[in-house]
Amino acid sequence: MVSDNQVSADKKRTMRVHSLGSVEGDLNVKVEIEGNTVVNAWTESTMFRGFEIILKGKDPQAGLIVTPRICGICGGSHLYKAAYALDTAWHTEVPPNATLIRNIAQAAETLQSIPRWFYALFAPRLTNNNYKSASLYDEVVRRWDPFAGEHFEIGVAVSGKPVEIYAIFGGQWPHSSFMVPGGVMCAPTLSDITRSTSILEYYKENWLEKVLLGCSVERWLENQTWDDVLKWLDEKPEHYNSDLGLFIRYSMEIGLNQYGAGPGRYITAGSFFHPEKYTHPVINKRNEGLIFRAGIYDGQNFHDFDQERVREDHTYSFYRGSESLHPFDGKTDPIDPEEGQKEGKYTWAKAPRYQLHDEEISLEAGPLARQVMAGRPGAEDWQDSSPLFLNIIQSIGPSVMVRVLARLHEAAKYYLNVKKWLGQIDLNEKFYVKPRELPEGRGFGATEAARGALADWIEIKDGKIENYQVITPTAWNIGPRDRHGNRGPIETAMIGATLKNPNDPVELAHVAQSYDSCLVCTVHAYDAKTKKELAMYEVTKF
Secondary structure, three states: OOOHHHOOOOOOOOOOOOOEOOOOOEEEEEEEEEOOEEEEEEEEEOOOOOHHHHHOOOOOOHHHHHHHHHOOOOHHHHHHHHHHHHHHHHOOOOOHHHHHHHHHHHHHHHHHHHHHHHHHHHHHHHHOHHHOOOOOHHHHHHHHOOOOOHHHHHHHHHOOOHHHHHHHHHOOOOOOOOEEOOEEOOOOOHHHHHHHHHHHHHHHHHHHHHHHHOOOHHHHHOOOOHHHHHHHHHHOHHHHOOHHHHHHHHHHHHOOOOOOOOOOOEEEOOEEEOOOOOOOOOHHHHHHHEEEOOEEEOOOOEEOOOHHHEEEEOOOEOEOOOOEEOHHHOOOOEOOHHHHHHOOOOEOOOEEEEEEOOEEEOOEOOHHHHHHHOOOOOOOOOOOOOOHHHHHHHHOOOOHHHHHHHHHHHHHHHHHHHHHHHHHOOOOOOOEOOOOOOOOEEEEEEEEEOOEEEEEEEEEEOOEEEEEEEEOHHHHHHOOOOOOOOOOHHHHHHOOOEOOOOOOOHHHHHHHHHOOOOOEEEEEEEEOOOOOEEEEEEEOOO
16 A cells, blocks of 8 residues: 555555455446545446357357356346347247246345345445544444454345245256246245245344344335434334444435435336236337336436337447447447547446437436336336335435435335245146247347346347347446446446545445446546546455
């Protein structure tokens, strides 16, 4: 490490801090600072993956094997949308039992992700030395200090339980391929359902209610407004002293509710189908069958999600040209980054955009987006609906705190849904209908992974994959500027953050990690006037 007084004023000052963790890949976040406030930001994904190139020319079912390898933590979500992409391309029939099991498996994967992400990745950064003067700091360290924290161990240990449910149905986790066009390749027994229910209850009783909420799932979900949350906080000592209660109180003390807002516009691809309402998957009927609704919130109004309006701009990405294309027409034509930099390009990530009112806009994906969408009026009685987070962003605005709160909130919702779906499985009915493998066609499959909107577009020609494009939630959030110069969501969220110590910019790590990007992050801080580097803050393994 190099301290400020060890470097002369005419040289760059660089500090590496190896203390923060993410999961895979590499992302540099470069920021410019005036005084101690961030005034500009660039996200630089430094690793090329090329899964679309790998899949070209393969058997259409290769997507079921290859795309779950895109991510080691949400492979089940990749499998889920890859299966539906082929369902729509081949015009399959998916029996209700198969829909239920697909829903259960993917939701179980997200139930796993919530405590693992919070305790292993986000909360340990709250023990940073910058916060030592906070009144709640000692309690935060006692609970959430990495490895030594009392609740760190509880949270990480319980995170392994939900994927046992996934493995009961899928044979293994991660990298299962049991979801296939026409259903699922499993035949569960009553014992499987009973075991799965028991595991789910263990998750609820030993962490969700006892540690996180300090109350019943049903009591927490009664909260409909931010005022309700504040009243809940003071209602009982168990609420106040729960991990969720501590997180809310500590966040407001150290200012996590004051920065990291992002664009204030959100996208959800929707997830979890009603078992009776999407038995013959087609693209233009998808929204009608979703339990967790798809949609766009532009900061004022809601709009239906339409995959035809999705675009990927690669003006600033290390791909040939500067087009903005729909994924069915998408190209993955990489160039040497050194050549790309001469053209002003700065990242391997494309910039996903959505066409709205003749404008291509950047949108935030993730749990906060899902929970804002839950506030959209007009839900059917079987669809997810709650005004809580729409009220929160309208009352106090989005922030790092609100984004994290939305993810923790979902543990209660997903628990109740999985419990219901397990009870709806009919062991006397079929789980699979063999499809006709059509030699030509286009398919679209999407879902909501733990991190947000995730979708595949597949074009089949002569029985082979002609084109395959994947847009991940990380791509929505870390995408760079587009050809109009508009920033991506994380680039936007960084701006306005005030750093207590620019040589230890933990605030920027909080912003990056509140999105849970599927990348290892490095933050570079530059003085906006002198352009000198102030610090390099690596968000890597402990």
